[in-house]
Each structure stands twice: as C-alpha cells, then as structure tokens.
Amino acid sequence: MPHLKHLLLLSCIGLSPACIDVPPIENPPKENPADPDADFTFTAAPVQEQVLPGGTLDCNVQLAWTDTTGGAITWSLMSPPAGIELQASTLPKGETRATLSIRVGTSTAPGPYTLTLQAKSGTVTKQATLTVTVGKPGDLVVNWVVPTPGKAYTRGPLLLQFTVEGGTADNVEILKDTTVLVKPTGNPYSFTWDTTHEAEGTYQLSVRATRGGAVFTSAPRTVIVDRTAPTVASFLPAKDAATVGVHDAIQVTFSEPMNPLSVTEAAVGLKTGTGDAIPKSVALSADGRTLTVTPLSALTAPSTVQVDLTATTSALTDLAGNAATTPLTWSFSVPTWLPVGGALSAVEGKTSAEDVILKMDRNDQPVLAWVESDGLNKNVYVARWTGSTWSMLGTGLSGLAGAGTDAVKPTLTISPQNQPVVAWTEKSGNGREQILFLRQWTGDAWAVLPSAPLTTGSTQYPSSPSLAFDTNGNLFLHVCESSDNNGLVQGFSLPPSGSAWADLHPAQPSTHYHAASISVAASGNNFFTAYSTYDDTTSLRSIAVLPNNGAPLGGITLGAKAYTPSVAVDASLQPWVAWAQSDTAEPNTDGQIYWSRWNGSTWTSPLNISVNSTGNSRPSFALGTGAPHILVWSGVINTERSIFVSQWVGDSWQTLDPQLNALAAQNTPAFSPSVAMNSAAQPFIAWIEADANAASIYTVRINR
Template sequence: MALEQPASGFTAVPTTIPSGESTATLTVHASASAAAGDTTLTVRATSGSEFQTAPLKLTVARAGELIVRWSSPAPGAPDTYTNGALQLEATLEGGTADAVEFRRDTEVLARMTAPPYSYTWNTQSEPEGEYPLTVRAIRGGTTFTSLERTVVVDRTPPVVAARSPASSDSQASARDSLDATFSEPVRASSIAQDNVEVLAHGNTRLDATVSLSSDGTRLTITPTSPLPAPSTVLVKLGTTTHPILDLAGNVLHSASEWVFTVPVWLPVGSALSAHAGATPSENAVVKMDSDDRPIVAWSEFDGASKNIHVARWDGDIWQHLGGGLSGLAGLGTDAENPDLHIDALGRVVIAWDEATGVESSRRVFLKRWTSSNWEDLPVLPRVDGFEIDARMPKLATAQNGALLLYAAGSGSRLRGLTLARGALEWTFANTSLPGDHFNPAQPALAVHGESVFVSYNTYLDTLERRGVAVLRNHQTLLGSGIVPAMPNHAANTSAIVTDHAGNPLVAWHTTDNETQDSELYFSQWTGTDWRTPAPVTATSSSNASPSLVIGSDHQTMLAWSGIVNSERVIRVARLQDDTWELLSPPLNANATPSTPSLKPSLALDAMNRPTVAWQEGSGVGADIYVYRFNH
C-alpha cells in the first residue's frame, strides 16, 4: 500500500498489510513545500496483478492557521442523505475564532461565536436535491474553510424498479436467484434475513440468503433449495418493525412485494422451425451435447424439399448448425427419421434416411459437425454391388469408441454396422436374426460395457403376431422369440436402455388389432428371462411413441404421446418401485384445441433432469417444442 504519484511535498513510506489481516497504517508526511489548503491524494493497494485505489482528502495548514474540521456529518464519509433534521457539528484546531459559520453554498445557515459549534438544520422546507455545505471560521480579517460536504435532501420513498422473475411471470425457473432492483440505493443495515420473505403458495416460508450489491441498488435473494414446482411464490421486502430504508431513511414503498409462478416444465426458447410460415416440422430428437446443452434435430418440408435441420441451445437462443441437410442433390428430396448422437470425442453426429427416387427404396446418410460445418462420414458399404436399402437409423458408441449404426432394411433385414475410430470404412456387425423373425423394423440401441443391445419389432411366424425382440451383441436373442405381449396386439415403436447391472429395459406400444387403440408396455430383462410386461398408464389413451432414458442415479424415465380429455399431449413419468409416477400434468405448448403433440424425445442433463422435445401441430403446420424439467 502506497501513495500513487503524490503531489509535491507529500511523502509516505509504503507499507504491507500482514497476512491474514485486512488493515495497515500508512503515515503521510507533509513538508514545508506542500501547498496549503485542500488537496486529494490517491492511495493504491496492490496484490499481484490486481489493485485498488482510494482518494484521501487532506487540509494543509501553516503554523498559526486554523484547521476547520467536520464532526457531523462524519469526516471521510460519502455524501450525506437526509429527509428531515440534520445535525451539523464542527471543531477547530490551531487556535480560536471570532466566529464560525455553517454555510450552504454562499448562504449562511447559522453563525456562532463560541463553541460548541453545532446546528440542527431542518430540511423539511428545502426542495429535494444536493446541497454543498462548508464550515467557515473567521479570525480578524482572515477566513479558514473546511472541506466541502454534500448533503442530499431526499423525501421520496424508494420503489422496486425491476424484478427478476418479473411480477406475474408464469415461467420462473426453480433454480435461479431472485433479484430486486431499487430506484435508489438502500441502507445495507436495513436488509436482513428476517425482513425478506420468500413464500410458496402464499404461506410456506422458504429458506434463502440475501445480499445487497456494493452500490446498494440490487438485492439478490438465493433460495437454499430449488423453488417447489408447481407453485406460486410471493416475495415480501421489509416488515412493519424492520422496514427497508433508503440512505435518507425513507421506507421502501409498500407495493414492493411481487408474485410469480414456478411451473413444472420450462420452455427452452421459442418453437423451432427452419422456415417461416406453416411448414411441417417433424420427427424431433433431442440429446445433450458435451457442454450439457440441448441439441435438436428434426425433418421439415419447405414446400419443395424435406431436409434435416439441427439446432443447438446456446443459453439464450437456438443456433442452427448449418443449413438443411440432404444426402441427395436437387429439389424434391425426402429426408426424414433423423437420429442424433454425441460420439466418444464429444462431436455431434447425425444420421437419417432419404428416398432414392427408385420405387420405395431409401438410403441412410451420416454427417458430423466440425464446429463450423457438416462433414460427410463414410458412405455405407454396398452389398452385391447395390446400395443398402435402409431406414430408421439409430446411433450409439461402443465401449472402444467405435460408432455403431443400426437400420431396418428391406425384407427380413436388420443392418448393424461399425465405424472404428479413425476408420474410413464401415464394417458389418454380422447381425443374425432368428429364422422366424420377419420384417424387422424400428430398431433402438443401448450399450453397456462390452454389450450392445438392439430392440426391434418383428413378425414372429410361429405366434402369428408382431412383437418386440432384443438382440445382444448382434446375434444372441434374449428370451424365447419375443418379449411377451398381449394376444391380438401388434407391437410397434420400441425404446431401450440398460440399468446399472447391464440388464436391458424396454418400452413399446402395441395396437389392438380389433379396436386399433394403442397402449404402452414395459418390461425388464432379469438376466434369465423377461418380466411380465405391464401397461405403463391408465391416465391417457391411445398411447404411442415411447422415449426411454435412465440416469446416472439409476432413475428410469419415460415420455410418450397420449390422449387426455380429447387432446393428444405429452406425458413424462419416472419408474418408482415398479410403478410409473407422472412428473406433471399433461404437457403441451399450445392451449388451443386440435394441436396434437406427437413423437416425444427425452434426454437427461448432467444433473439427471429431463429435457423433452416433440412436434406439435397448429392446424396448418407443426413446430418443434423443447421443454426442460424445472427442478
């Protein structure tokens, strides 16, 4: 700590603040060459490359001269605020004076000829504003003046100028801090734990810490736990016995409290669509990238072509990763059924299928994001000189870092392929299905250690119905034939994950061959057999499109589309003791009727909180919506 470029005649030996302490004394010397009168020096404190400076105001007097000092307001204090009577006091050093005056600018407020030099200034009749005050001592024909002090007369109560979340906000985060910005600085001494209240549902007090910014204008309230969701939260600032005061002592305006709503789900940005207007956005899939941010892929028809689009959430808005993706050139492309994956190096990989224009044939294409553009991954190998007919691709990463791809092919084909790290060609995984499994479709992938599991729906000739089957490591069928299912029901889309022991869990929807109604079922491999499948829910009907995830906390969650009160909505549940427990009321983005919500995709962040994406119709088109669990 030292003086920074002191004026001529002023010196000080630099001093060090001892370790573990916060203060030290810096002694300033004024020589005979120092100019008489008021001066301001700069004190600089340095720690490594960081430093802070502070002004030091001094009055230099010659021998025999008087020094006039303020006693009240306290010397060295910043501007003084008042809303009524203000006590003014001064002292003299170096002798006596014939008279002492308290002056407001050039106007004499009070004059006295003997100590104590004290005056009570009643500011009630003064207009609000800043007033420069000095004390002047008169001896003979000479005057000696104190440093100037600024007094601010303020009788206007402070108000809350801004709130976060805003008052009546219906989309407040359960984890964000609460902020109140005041119209003017308030006293730090008037802020305490006991006069700032956060109340859930109007009467349940929530624990929170409070802090005031250094300039006294921003109060931050940090709940010690996430706010309950759903809930209505009331924030109260100040009490009758312990009000919040501004620097002049005015009480914070009574309309300072505010109310907001904490929902179960929060929208992540606005609806996703690559094109303006009523273009149909479909087949959304969401994953969390290496920075724990949601990234979404979907297909969208622009009136001429259907392409694949990818967007990443940057914390404020959705950033599109390049333009529309298509494996074939020209207009009229038909790309759909995207799957997203984050590979072993944290890179975004996208796969989709696309119509070739030759009868009903489709091909799978893959690309990888390089941080600035999409690069092609190696094309899939040919079979007998022909391109592979494949659709509904699914991606995963093997334990050794290789990229895995499964897709349904024509006839009785289920294609499994591997792209080793750094390899330039795909290799077939030698997938082998039982001889009585026909027309496999809609594969889903899960990896646990060295085990790769693929679920698919297939027609089992011996049972004469369509069911769900699971292969381990491309060839070993789990169980006998298919996962048990209800008679007279045909299995459709499946989803698969593995638990901490490496046993697969499967969810799928079936369609009643007579009523055409659909229902969700769930089963788990025990290590030797499949548990008896159980329906997921009775709270919605026509349930379809399951999306299944399991977190690092071993909590299994499921999303699906179902009908509640004649409206198709998204439902999300977690598995608790063999029972699916709904996380919230039905989820949809539009409150208007006839806006069906379809095909949800579920992902978990690093804290095992779900994010769900789905497509929702508007009557003339459809958009992609992304919501995150607010907890």
C-alpha cells in the same frame, strides 16, 4: 467444615462404583489456526481532514476477510513524509475495526499530504491512501464531526457538528453553497438544520472561521435533501412470470439507493403460494439499488412463490429515510418444466416438422434432428442449442435431387469430437426403394460418410436406422433391411476416418420375421439393439433385444402386438425397454405403453404404464445416474393428445403432472416425443405439436 466437601468425596472412594459419577475430562476445543495467506481488503478514513503541527490525526480502519480468516494485522506508513509517523499498532486476530493514531511533528511543513497506509497479515499486504492537510502554526483548523466525508441524505432535521482548533475564532459561519446558513456559537459547535422547508436537491456545506481578517475553511460536505419515496423500477422474475427456474435470481431494483440498515431478512418475506416461509438470505448491491433474495435451497417445482417487501413494520427506506411505496409484493410460478427456446421450424410458412430426435452433445447442449418440407421435398434439418437460442447446422440435407424424394425418420448421434452425425433414408421414386444417407458435421459443413453395404431396389430397401459411438470412436450403424418377404436387422461399424464399414452380423434368429423400428442403446462398448419382429415361435409381433449383436437377451421376445421400441441402459449395464402395444397395429388409436427391464438373468414381467390414457404411442427412454429414470410417450386424455412423462422413483413409475402441451388451445395434438439426459441426469424432452396451420418442435428441460 471447610474440608467437609473433600471428606464426603473421600468417603465415596472404595465404595460402590455408583457412589459418584465423574464425567470424563474433555480436551478444550482447539482454535482454528490462522491462515497466513488469507486475503483481505480494508478501508481507511481519517477522522480529521486538517491537523496542526504537533497534533494527532486519528484514522478509522475496517477490515474484511475475503474467504478464510487470517491472523493479526500490523499497520505501517509507506515512506511517510518527514515528521509524520504512525504509532505502533496491531489489530488482534478476530477483530475487524480499529482507530489508528498518526502523529504530526511540530516541524512538519504545512500543506496537503497523501499518506499510504499498509496492512500486513502473514504474507499478504494491502494498501490504502488517505489525505490530510497540515496547517501553519498559529492558524485555525476547522474539521467536521458530522456529517462525515461522503454524501449525507436527509428528509428533515440534520445535525451539523464541527470543531475549531488552534485558538479562538472571531466569527464562525456555516455556508450553504455560497450563502450563510447560520452563525453557531460554542466549541464544539453544533446546529440542527431543519431541511423540511428546503427545496429537494444537493447542497454543499462548509464552515468558515475568521480571525484577525484571516479566513479558515473546512472541507466541503455534500448534503442531499430528499423527500421523494423510492419506487420499484423492476422485478426479477417479472410479476406473474410463468417459467421461473428453481435457481433463478430473485431481485428487485429500486429507483434510488436504499439504506442498507433497513434491508434485513425480517423486512423481506419469501413464501410459497400456501403461505409457508422459504428460508432465505438478503443482500443489497454495492450501489444500493438492487436487493437480491437468495433461497437457502432450490425452489420447489411446481410451486408459486411470493416475495413480500412489507413483511415487517420497519419499512425499506432510502438513504434519507423515505419508505418505499407500493406495490412491494409480487409472485411468480416455478413450473416442473422450463422451455428451451420457443417453437422451432426450419422453413417459414405453413410447413410441418416430423420425426424429431433429441440427443445431448458433449457440452450438455441439446441437439435436434427432424424432417420438414421445403415445399418441394422433405429434407433433414439439424439444430443445436447455444445456451440462449437454436442454431441451425447448415441447410436442409437431401441425398437425392428431384421432387418426391422425401427424407424419412432421421437418427442422430454425437461423435467424441462433439460433431453431430445424422442418418436417414430417402425415397427414390423407384417403387418402395429407399436409400440410406449418412452425414457428419465438421463445424461449418456436412461431410459425406461412406455408404453402408446395403441392398436397395424397388422391393428391397433400408429403414429405421440407428447410430451410436463406442469409447474408441467407432461409429455403429444398425438398420432394418426390408423387403416384401422379410425384414432383417443389419449392423455395421466404421472406424475413425475409415472408408469401409465392417459387417457385425447381428444374431437375429431365423424365427424373427419382418424386423422393424430399431432402437439402439450404448454404454461404453456395450450395445443393445431392440427391434419389433414377428416371432414365429409365439405367432406374435413382439420386441427382441440383441446384446452386442448376439442372440436375443433371455432367449425370448417381449409383449404382444408390440411396436416402436425404445431401449436404454442403466448404470449396471442392464437394458430397459418400452414399446407401444396395439391390437389394431395402430398405436395412435388403441395403443398402450408397456415396459420391462433385464435384471441380470431374466426380463421382468411387462407392465402397462399408460392405464390412464388412450392412443398411446412412440415411447422414449432416458436413464440417469443419481436421478429418476424418465419414460415419455404421446397419449390422449379428454380428446387432447399430449406428452406424458413418468419417472422411476423407488421401485415404481410415478407420473409427472401435468402433461406437456406447448399450445394452450384445444385440438393442438402433441406427438413423437424424444427424451435425453445431460451429464447431471437432467432430462430434456422434444416433441412436435400442431395447430391449424403447421406443426413445430418444442423442447423443455426439467426444472431442478
């Protein structure tokens, strides 16, 4: 019978393959090799603080790897005093705690010693020091068992234990400060101190043993009697905070250090406003006062988040065991958009901003340009976000002196050297004449750029400039040259440090009249110029897009009664364009926002994206990689003008609710939005919003 199992197995051999199913032999998992250069830290604490010659000093060590795990740890004493040696000891790989034994020879001289303990793993060595006092032969040595070195906290009974070695003491006393607390008996000695009748505060305990008139004293122990419950000093985010980022820290700071053993993941609740738990980790700061709650993934926006520090019956306690008092719950809001600073205005008082444009600089910081009156003229202002505040770049820009020389519709771009470049037209006072000006920021001042070769006069003038750089640092300017009879798209380029503009001769068809509202998108060395024009072949005002100043893309124009286009380029170098369409030529009254994109051979059919609002105007496009494209515009719902935002998800536009309004009051219209994306495809939006006194600029960024 003992061989029955083998006979049954052999009987299956040669029969049907289905007789026995032998699983494949798998190689055992390989253990990850230790990193010989893994960094680490360790602590060392002697079990005794006094030892007699011929005795042994025990030392508890604890290891922590910084990042990766290393191999075994070998221990040694550096230049130990005569008669003191460490027994050979190695901490095996994977272990982090050990007790080392240090022998003190019989001939070791009495007195205090500072020992340097070295730990080595591969090529990495670390050191820690510990102190010990070697007594005289024949003396008594007194060592605490509990409390251990450091501070001991209590709110009630506290166990006190110690040993007396080297002989029998005539008398043993525990001192509380300078008075005798108790005279315990037995060895090891033990006493439970009831502190409930002691005043709260700090006490120094020591043990005094006497023999034959000689006094032998232990090292002191600090005991803190604390019956006061810890309170919350601050919440972060603040209670009911309304603008919390999805990656913002969640912290609560207490009035005193907390017990790390009470700070567990189960003791801290993190959930949504609907009660769904949010996976998280918790950590207590080194000083024990700050508890940090870290969601395992970014918070959802928009949402409400609640933090509950009473999630379990095991309360958070301080080091003495006092439970934290209420309130221990708070909530905050995580909105879709976060403000970038507050209301922005260049001039104090009742002045109104106009025509804001937003660009991202090379450091992913937003830069704004706009027009604002100083009480005499409308000037151009530029501000850059520093990460914490808006910093004005110089003072107001004006090319002409005298009253009534108002700046109009600035444009903005950022040079490869991260220098903002701005262009605008300014009314001269000579009929309808406007003059184009260009400036470049040098770091501390605005430098004048060469004038473009444009014709100006009382009936002929430039308008609607647009700027962009190519990858070689060439600056491109597109502008409408308008007159009573026509409007032409003009294009020029200026090389780095150049003094003269080269004419690009944009291929505007002869059937396109009264070009206006230029928008330019650049990707590398590819440029797409969109403009509104009266197309004589269709007898409609439509939108045309010129690729690299060539003939209109697709040979057609888009839309009917179309104004103020915005063009952007996707990662495939295909342009997308949006515009306002209005039967009355007043989009703020009856405008609708249409859009189309080039698919490589044709334009998609224009579609209305603003069916739920009226008076839609001033669309602005931003296309990103790895994140939804963004289209914004100004429109009206329920008599209130707001900023609408749609994102391209899948193959359709989805509205991002709610609409953007910086001011909560009614009759505070928001208009003229401008959108741009940083390198992480996170959109920033700037717009102008007016109250009863003035209009200011507001900027937000997506909360993700």
